[in-house]
Amino acid sequence: MYKKAALIATFFLLGAVRGTAEETPISLLLGEIRDQNVHIRTGPTTNCEDVAKAAQGDLLLVRDERFGWIQVDLPLWAVAWIHEDLVRLDQEEQPQEEDFLEPTLEELLCFGVVTGDRVNLRSRPGLRHTTLGQCRSGTRVRCTGRYGEWIRIQAPPGQTGWIHGDLIQIRPLHMSSLELEKALSEKGALLVCGRCEENGVLHHSIVGPFATLRNESLGAKFLGQKVLVAAHVALGDLPDRHPLLDVLAVQVVPSPQDEKP
Numbered sequence: 001m002y003k004k005a006a007l008i009a010t011f012f013l014l015g016a017v018r019g020t021a022e023e024t025p026i027s028l029l030l031g032e033i034r035d036q037n038v039h040i041r042t043g044p045t046t047n048c049e050d051v052a053k054a055a056q057g058d059l060l061l062v063r064d065e066r067f068g069w070i071q072v073d074l075p076l077w078a079v080a081w082i083h084e085d086l087v088r089l090d091q092e093e094q095p096q097e098e099d100f101l102e103p104t105l106e107e108l109l110c111f112g113v114v115t116g117d118r119v120n121l122r123s124r125p126g127l128r129h130t131t132l133g134q135c136r137s138g139t140r141v142r143c144t145g146r147y148g149e150w151i152r153i154q155a156p157p158g159q160t161g162w163i164h165g166d167l168i169q170i171r172p173l174h175m176s177s178l179e180l181e182k183a184l185s186e187k188g189a190l191l192v193c194g195r196c197e198e199n200g201v202l203h204h205s206i207v208g209p210f211a212t213l214r215n216e217s218l219g220a221k222f223l224g225q226k227v228l229v230a231a232h233v234a235l236g237d238l239p240d241r242h243p244l245l246d247v248l249a250v251q252v253v254p255s256p257q258d259e260k261p
Contacts, residue, residue: 028173028181029062031072031163037206038168040078040161042123042130044069049123049130051161052078055205059193059228059253060168061184068165076192076233076243077207078155079144080121080132087112087119087151089143103148109241112151114139121159125150133159140235142243154233154243157190183230183248192229192245193253196222201242202229212242218250226253 039050044066052075054060064071090111114135123130125147135141135156145152173181183189192211194202200219202211213219214234231245 028184029170030173031060031062031070031168031170033058033060033163033167034169035167038163040072040074040163042132042161044071044162046164048162051080051123051132051155053206054163057226058204059191060163061191062170063160065165066162069162070165070168070170071160071162072168073157073191074132074155074159074161075204076154076190077204077210078159078161079152080123080155080159081125081129081147081150081152082114082119082121082135082141084146084149084151086114086116087141087143087153088115089151105152106146108143108145108152109238110143111235111238112141112143112153114141121153121155122150125152132161142233142235142238144241157188157233179249180228180230180251186230186232186248188232189230189248190233192231193226194229195226196224198223202227202245209242211245212240214244214246218247222250222252227251228253 033054033056036056038054040052040054041048041050054075058075060072060075062070062072114137117137119135121132121135123132132155139156141156142154143151144154184191192202194204194211196219197203197209200213200216201209202213204210227250229245229250230248232248234244234246237244
């Protein structure tokens with residue numbers, strides 16, 4: 001088990017300004033999931049709500065440690081909820097909610113723009129549920145569902161969750177050149193881990209296909225391989241239910257026997 005001091009040193013390096021490749025590199029930590037169907041929670045305790053699941057072998061970016069729990073960036077398939085009064089949907093005909101005693105989840109696929117300032121993102125549809133983070137007015141979000149007065153969105157970059165330390169193994173991000181580390185330092189960049197399939201589709205063992213690389217030639221190059229991708233979510237196209245990724249950097253995840261000590 002790594003020491004918290006190592007994490008603190010790593011986060012200090014994250015804030016360092018880089019100039020040339022000869023200077024101190026950005027230093028990032030990865031967490032590899034060690035079990036199946038691991039819950040990612042809103043806080044460092046089992047009493048907190050789960051917001052997403054991860055599978056054995058998944059790689060997530062590590063941010064902090066507290067009381068034996070590890071804080072990680074939420075994966076791309078994580079969702080959040082926002083009240084309908086605080087987001088304007090980009091479609092002419094918005095779905096009309098029937099007058100049911102119990103609302104049902106309605107699938108939705110469009111973009112929306114946050115209209116309130118410092119709007120709370122919830123882990124579930126309702127004010128009593130945990131706040132994951134906040135969005136500022138004008139933030140563009142990808143909407144995927146509706147439940148009553150609540151809109152389900154893809155969790156924006158920068159949102160985090162917690163995994164118990166026994167279920168995640170920490171290691172430095174040192175598998176290739178500095179390209180991936182530099183890309184992840186960009187504003188709004190996120191880390192995505194998946195297996196490349198045809199047409200640039202990334203596959204995850206729990207949720208199935210969950211993203212598409214805008215540059216399909218990259219998908220062909222890494223077909224069948226597990227990759228780490230630094231990317232921005234493209235908020236201008238909706239070809240299908242999978243979000244499009246503008247790739248900044250990509251590298252193959254080596255097998256354990258290929259990794260350097």
